[in-house]
Amino acid sequence: MHTQQHADWQTTGLARRARSWLAAAVILGGAASVLFVLQLIILAQTVDNLTFKGHTLASAHMALIEIALLCAGSLLVQWLADMAGAEAGLRISTSVQRDLLHHLFRVGPIGCATLPAGQIVTTLTEGVAALEPYFAQYIPRAAMMVILPGLILAVVFHLDGWSFAILACTGPLIPVFMALVGYSAQSIMNRQWLQLVVMGSNFLDSLRGLTTLRLFGQTQASIDRMRTMAEAHRRATFSVMQVAFLTSATLEFFASLSIALVAVVFGARLLHGTADFRSAFLVLLLAPEYFMPLRAFSASYHARQNATAAATRIAEIASLPELNIAVDGEKPSATHITSLTLDTVCTSYADEPALQAVCARFERGQFIAVTGESGAGKTTLLRLLLGFLDVQSGSITAHDSHGRTVPSPQAHMAWVPQRPLMLFGTVADNMRIAAPQTDRQSLREAAQKADALAFIETLPQGFNTPVGERGSRLSGGQIKRLALARALLRNPDVLCLDEPTANLDPASAHAVARALHQCASYRIVIAATHDDALIRQADQILHVADGKVTVCRQSKDVAA
Template sequence: MQSSQSQTQWQLSGLTRRARGLLGASVALGSGAAILFVWQLSLLAHLVDDLTFQGQPLTSVESDFLKVIAFSAGFLVLQWLADMAGTEAGLRISASVQQDGLKHLFRAGPVGSATQPTGQLVTTLTEATTALEPYFAQYIPRAAMMVVLPLFILARVFALDGWSFVVLACTGPLVPLFMALVGYSAQSVMDRQWVQLVLMGSSFMDYLKGLRTVRLFAQTQNSIKAMTAQTEAHRLATLSVMRIAFLTSAVLEFFASLSIALVAVIFGARLLSGTADFRSAFLVLLLAPEYFMPLRAFSASYHARQNANAAAKRLADLFTLPAYAAARYGTEQPKHAGSVEALSCHMLSAGYATGKTEQINCVTATFYKGQLSVLVGESGAGKTTLLRAVLGFLPLSSDTCAAFDQNGQSIALQNCRMAWVPQRPLLVFGTIAENLRLAAPHASLADLHHVAEQADILPFIQSLPHGFETQVGERGSSLSGGQLKRLALARALLGKPDILCVDEPTAHLNSESTASITQTLSRCARDCIVIAATHQDTLISHADQVLYVSQGHVTSFRERAVA
């Protein structure tokens, strides 16, 4: 039931509620402009008839002439305001959906977001949200005008001439009917275009991130050919959409031209026979093209609806990402809760998908401040999953994980400062100082020196020509593996964590870097709870507490004897 409601919320009808006031104002202003437009044409026909066939002097119709100008100005002003309201509604909905998408990604956390390819997420948050704007800015107001203005014109024509009313009333509904028939095939073509766009974006990002591997295996030309093929497939899908759009316009122009010609022929014959007056004939011929004008405008924006439908499906997929991290993490850093002395896990279970076997099951362990705790086990045993559960990246049942102060009082986990150093730390494009300040944006240079010294990377930074203002390159490409991990550790320490979780901190490092990071973690354990997952014997030998993880269970543990 909840899933069904969530799907409905991200349908186009659900998104309309986000700016219903602006959309209503756009339709109302457009309706007012339509009324003024019909009155303007009626006055114009009356003015031309008086001057041409009634023989009235120009001075006698000055008031009518001024009314025509006034109605024309009012029509233009109202139509401009209607367009502005529709555009603002489209921009507001597109921006709000993009913001909600980003918020949901943060609620999903690194675990939930990993269930969809990065390229697909990027394409959805950029192209899909942008595709919503024309639908609300153009399609909905024009769809309303397709009903409002033709009804006003039909009512006016009905009062003037019955035959013209019958012709327009019969040919008008054929246009949306045939457009709907064409639209069924257009939607499947548009879906195929979005699939090609997602594939192209995902593949390009993968090739870009793996450029080194592609070059080492001499697959550059094959990668270019694959991207060229995907680009060509997207081009052909886009052309298919354009062909359908042109077909829709052609159908509309055919019926509109046929209807206007039929009205003109009937009135011409009746004028020659003397059974119709010029004023009625002239006004109907002025109104007939305008009767189909909203249909033309609607046809021009009809593909926006197809595009928005395909985009809404992609957005709905994004919002189905599980909100693993929603329970603990908000948009602000937690307030420091005091000294956290212990972290207790009791019968802790967690997994990556509901209804499936949990990766860790009934884990009971306690981690203390002043001790370096190490998780040991084979790859896939559940070490990283346990760290993610402790950090709040995975949902937990109540009372399975709790923190305590030195008096044994419980501290809510959302009030504990936690830090995470993954196996492959991420550095953003910028300086060393900017990367460190991700953990504390207002940290002083002295704070940066302190944490760099703690992480044993200060001598290296000071040896650089620009020190903390040195650029780290794309994803830290200018740094070695050991430097990258020590810098990530310094960033984690800048947030003054109560609990520090580290995943494989010494993996793929030489003996010197391994010894340096091991000593750093041992020093960090004096001030906070440190939990590290590792395979390295060096780190295990320095651990105060070793927990052996196997198939999601903590099978045994040992503590180093205190001398």
């Protein structure tokens, strides 16, 4: 199954996404080739009639009209073929990008963290973009490299055996030499992609750590490192271009040699009277066109190498295992969660055990505090509840007030991380991430529950006030309460929070704690925290240590 999924993300598998458009491009290209060859046949006959058979220009009037119509028809059909190829490329690249984003949402943040962020971003942008010219140009041109030369060889075989032998012998040499050059070019292209991914990851890390680099005086060192990587990528790019030039030179050499041989052989035979002008003229018209698809194919051959390297990176992202979590946009069921039970649950990061045999039960109206040393597994427990980690063994079940199992419990949950995400927009925009169609009154109610309405109304434009990049215009406490209001906008049955009062001043921490206490009266609230004030408010305390969770009914049990 894994092998089949990997094959679906290779270039051959991706071609099935737009097979009808690709087939249309090939068929229309073949039709254009037929019209073009017919045009040359009529042109050769007309020139022969006018030059050697004494026909007048008036008698060739109909033939000239046919030539014009065939020329126009060939150009029109070829244009339609190019449009079909472009449509195939756009459809495939768009669908791949959409499916990759959907897959990443199903993988979850923990699974995505196994690959560098720079690699994921580069693949979703540059990698997906590299697929378009492959399907829009390379595949139709590869088909034309067979159709048009085959058609020309058939016509030449009917006209002259010597010319057929020359073209038939020299033509296949070009793909052979191109393939030999292409093998070395593929390794160069793979190296270029690797350097691009490393450069993208390094640039992203430098942007994230710009403050740290500045404080440690490493700004210039970071710039020098980026310059070195950019120079390495430039050299790799020029290596690819050198291979492309070598391929073109090989093609032109054999094409020119073949056409020259045909011309010399026919010239000698015409001088000796063993060949007729019409056949010689037609073959000399067809000979350059015999190599034209090969030239076009050579020009787009680098697109294949680029797409192959990109498909490898795309397949790497597509192979990340998906989690059994609610997909984006999934609506919660009409029933509500009143209890949440963990029965001997075990989970792990990759092959490293994280939590073992966790048993706990949470009831509606409870505030649960998760305590423990940093790195003990508090955040892991929240990620497990939210579905960001798979349950290796045991079970997590949610029940309603009648004791019935609630399906997709993650759809009834909300999450406030330690560092909430604030988009570049207004306060209302950031709150509506949870519910895009929410009206202003609902925003006010959610803000009131989170104890955020008072500070929002003091902002210059209220809910329409821009929060700045990453919430730079708000304080830490305001961001935490705004994130809590956003979570409450979904009206979740289970609210999970990671260090909700960390790095806040006492007044802000007290405001957040008061809001959480109010929220816990009609839902399950679970908070990982070191805050003693929050721990004292808890109805139930879970202490995490060495991968094991101890359930304490009162805060004093932990203190003891």
